Amino acid sequence: MxxxxxxxxxxxxxxxxxxxxxxRWIARHPVLRRAEREPLVVDLGYGASGVTALELEARLHTTRPDVTVLGLEIAPERVATATAQLAQVRAGASPFRPDARVAFARGGFEVPASRRPVVIRAFNVLRQYDETEVTAAWERMAARLAPGGILVEGTCNEVGRVATWVEVGADALPRTLTVSLRLADLESPLIAAERLPKALIHRNVPGEQVHDFLRTLDREWERAAALGAFGPVQRWRGAMQAMADAGWPLRQRSRWRLGEITVPWDRVAPTP
Incomplete structure (x- = not known):
């Protein structure tokens, strides 16, 4: 290492x-579902507590009981904390399965592992870097992926009700942007602007594609206000359908009910 x-x-x-x-998005992704036996998923930069890696394994377990999650952190003291948490899990003193297939180690963008992961999740990590450092970080992480694997890089707010992420292929090229919002108390989809991935957060200005995307999303949400009488999910579906009818190539329509919208990267990519 x-x-x-x-x-x-x-x-x-x-x-x-x-x-x-x-x-939950990763749990439903074809890359995980179609992976060969005992797929590895990396939770890179899990933070001061190992709980996110444990939760990830628990959620993926329902889809792939043979999945293993490896939590990586740069700070040795965070690895020590997560390892102590894992000892409590093994002792049956936590809400997680004692046999949870989770491990923790020290590591960064080089993603040290005994085998290549099918998924690397790097959340709330690059947000603290400069935009000019994003591409190199994507390339470092993507180079460690198994063939056909994906990097999921993004950010969310403190309670997880506002989240955005980019799917990056093993070729280090971004494929899609997903915005995921809690609809029950949503006032405006523009709230996602402050949680855009680092590659886009400074591009939310007139003349940039991501700015047009968010404004269109907000406009259609407002236009669909009458559907709110049937609930926020119906209002969101109406907004999504209006965007699709206007020519937006929306992906993963089955997830609209969850407050998600996914668009091809080339529709939001920064202007060179």
Missing amino acids: NSVPLGRVTRGTTGTNRLRRID
Whole structure:
């Protein structure tokens, strides 16, 4: 293992259920479902507590009981904390299965592992870097993926009700952007702007595609207000259908009910 992990120590903010939206998205992803036996998933930069890696394994277990989750952190003290938490899990003193297929190790963007992961989840990590560092970080992580694997890089708010992420292929090229919002108390989809991935967060200005995307999303949400009488999910579906009718190539329509919208990267990519 590299004695000097690649990357910088992040703030380490974490919390129970904070990453539930991305966990469930990964659990349904064809890359995980079609993976060969005993797939490895990496939770890179899990923070001050190992709970997100444990929750990820629990959620993926329902789809792939043979999955293993490896939590990686740069700070040795965070690895020690997570390892102590895992000991409590093994002793049956936690809500998680004592036989949870989880391990923790020190590591960064080089993703040290005995085998290549099918999924790397790096959430709330690059948010603390400069935009110019994003591509190199994607390339480092993607180079460690198994053939056909994906990197999921994104950010969310402190309680996990607002989340956005980019799916990046093993070729290090971004494929899609997903916005995932809790609909029950949603006032405007523009709330996602402050939680965009690092590659996009400074591009939410007139003349940039992601700015047009978010404004269109907000406009259609407002236009669908009458559907709110039937509930926020119906209102969201109406907004999504209006965007699709207008020519937006929306993906994963089955997930609209969850407050998600996924678009091809080339419709939101930064202007060179």
